[in-house]
Amino acid sequence: MTSRRLRDLRPVYVIGVGLHRYQRRSDTSFVELGLTAVRRALADAGLEWTSVEAAYTATTRLGMAVSRPMLRHLGATGIPMTQVENASASGSSAFRLACRDVAAGFADVVLAAGVDKVGKVARAEHLTGLPRPDAGLVVPPVHYGLLAEEYLRARGGTAEDLARVAVKNHGNGAANPYAQRQKARTLEEVLADRPIAGMLTRLQCCPVGEGAAAALVVSGEAVERLGLDAGRAVRVLSSAQRSEELYGAKSFDAELTRTTTAQAVAEAGVTAADIDVVELHDAFTIEELQYVEAMGLCGDGEGPGRLADGEFAVGGRVAVSPSGGLLAMGHPVGPTGVGQIAEITAQLRGEAGARQQPGARLGLAHLVGVGAVCAVHVLAAPGA
């Protein structure tokens, strides 16, 4: 049997988005972070909390049962609440579940939220009991640093090729009031910053702080019944999620991105060349170069050249990480995937202000979760 695509079911729309600024560790309760984002999303949508029929909350470091201690302060309505964890892709998966609920007709109005604080995290992969020959040396910046060395060596690239990703994304973050890092950086600053692993300097590694994001997903029936603004409703064309396969010596992050993006784009009925605005998993600069190629936004090995030509800047052929991406907007983990949807929604509504990609009609959001999973969504502008 062929599985159904999102588009084979009834249309799904993002009708409201909200963020709490991503920031360094603070004394602010996760309840305050989360409620700020959810209330902003409700206001943005013109919806009352009593209209929300289900909630998915993405989180990775707050422990069990996050939804209720936060959402109870909106009034007890008895709706189903579920926590979602998929590492960096947690928020993307929460959004995907909300979309599937609405598409299938289980609900007309669903909340996808993400909230996180800085805290300890345990990774199951380290608890398998199997030996690790690196003895714990290979933390994420080392993993991606090794990929950077391999990528640049194979293509004759330079440290500047990597650093230009950070320059672009820090520049975008400087125009985003919700970004953790809001300071434009020069190529020299990025290159001369403190080295972390190999060529990766601190400004080429995302900050992991705290924050919250929320998106309200609705059916077309809900838009009519509740008198919502169809002119600001962003349609979700596709939702793809895959897990890692065996790729030999190839980068699993890039290969998993390749297959998942191909599926999402095909199910949306578009091609990679049609996409106007992309939010991707740029936790480390090397990732953006790998992923723009794996997604087919440019040819293999063309990433550094196209980036240097301005093709991925706001105003370029396709804006990549206009929010500042994980590198500048930040990566509080639970909220990150929902925050991408907030940015794409703002872009497709033409409400992104100084970060606005002119004429953006199609957007794509992509995250990988510790190499194990990948989630990609394609969204379309109102009336597109």
Added chain:
Amino acid sequence: MSEVPMSEVPSSEVPLGGTALRGVRCRACGRTAYPAQEFGCERCGAYGPELEPVELSGHGTVLALLTVHEHPDPAVPTPATVAAVQLDEGPVLRARVDGVPAAGAAVTAVPGESVPVFRPRSGRDAR
């Protein structure tokens, strides 16, 4: 420092691999993998006695290497040099290296304090 995303599992809690590279060969599909385990073959799902423990040669080629400048675990001395090594039998693993000049070098695993360390293979430092 705390801004940079890093695993917070201290290296002292990480199971050690010993000094020999013990892998596994699947009798059902022929795949050789590292490390040794009986949970199941990642390609075909065969498990238990279908997975034959094998001693890997320890010979491989460096795909990439770099210097770790900062590490979240203070017990891990930095700077340290780590590499991605493709073993001659196929699997790719990450491990500490010593005296390896550049990617592309032919290396072999030697016993380290608790886990193997890769050194240049004598007589053929580079391919």
